[in-house]
Amino acid sequence: MSAPHWPRVLFVSEQPATVSAAASRYGRQPLLRYIVAMMLTALIGALGGWTMFHQYGAGVATAVVLAVAQSAPLLLAVTRPLQAWWIMMAADLASCAVLLHAPRLEENSWPWPPAVILGQLVLLAAVARRERRPALVAVWVVLTASGLAIATASPHNRDSSDLLLAVLGGGILLVGGALRERHEALQRLGEQRLIAQSERARHALLEERARIARELHDVVAHHMSVITVQADSAPYRIPGMSAAAQEEFATIAVAARHSLTEMRMLLGVLRSDDCDDERRPQPGLDDVPHLVEAIAQAVVPANLVLDDGVEKLKGLIPPTVELSAYRIVQEALANVVRHAPGARTLVEVGLLPDRSSLTILVANAAPQQSSGSLETSSTGHGLVGMRERVRLLGGVLKTGPTLDGGFQVTARLPLPVHPRKETLST
Structure with a gap:
């Protein structure tokens, strides 16, 4: 008998596997922070230049250079506030050295002009938001000690602006550091909650897997065992059975045992968190001929x-x-x-x-x-x-x-x- 003609189904073009649509996240500072930093830089720079030129009597070029040096670090404070503070602190100390010889020093604030105090407070707020407690303490100590040291250079002109900046700056560092630590504590608490939820979900999954394993054992494994026993014992229970029928029952018993073996592997995977049974050899192309042969005998x-x-x-x-x-x-x-x-x-x-x-x-x-x-x-x-x-x-x-x-x-x-x-x- 000639082999039958088997109609074929041709493969048609298909869409490729869907690529994950999750977009990469890039770390970036909000545009609003840069806008605020530029506005504060312009404000403090203008205030500092006007104060040094009109009130302290410094030259135009000197006033412009010092104003730019004192206000420009605010732009860096958006990403690196501590480095910006050190730059501003150096600029403020240079400004004090110049103003110490200004013509109208006796009529104005010493050792810190208003623009310096305003710039320092803004930058200290940025430092408190990003840095940890040891760095905040070091910043406050350097700021206070610098103010006291400069004030001694001209004690008769001192108006306690160094003490004002030390108190206000210390308060900003204290409050800002406390808020930052509170925010970090809330973040850690949120992470712990996520971990706890993940553990609960994992525990629920393991319980569900164990329940499925019990149900599979009760519903399937029991009946497959009965089929295996009945198929093996059929030649002894039924007298006069033909050789073909005995071979048929033997094939059924072999198939049932194979199913029971796979069922035990599946139950082991469901019941074990280590999934050791998953490392057992799985069926492959070498087993296809045996599978077809078993079906052909049925x-x-x-x-x-x-x-x-x-x-x-x-x-x-x-x-x-x-x-x-x-x-x-x-x-x-x-x-x-x-x-x-x-x-x-x-x-x-x-x-x-x-x-x-x-x-x-x-x-x-x-x-x-x-x-x-x-x-x-x-x-x-x-x-x-x-x-x-x-x-x-x-x-x-x-x-x-x-x-x-x-x-x-x-x-x-x-x-x-x-x-x-x-x-x-x-």
């Missing part, structure tokens, strides 16, 4: 066509691809047993010409008219599971009826390793 006359290129790629095909291919063939044959018992079935496992993908074809002819479906209702979870496996690998799966009334499953699983053709041909 109610489905199945033939297997295995491409020689698959044998040459042995060891280069990832285990996940081999396992998915085995499960697809297994589920497709199981559907034939359920819905088309006795139908002629072809299983083909091959490669595309460019060796970029593994192809799988499971096609059955129309079921015999005298045979009815062994399963009158189906959840369709098998096809859903096949699609999910293929989707995770970035492949293509097509299922559907054929022109002669049968059913066909075709799958293409990409191979990440593409050996050269000349290497494969050797």
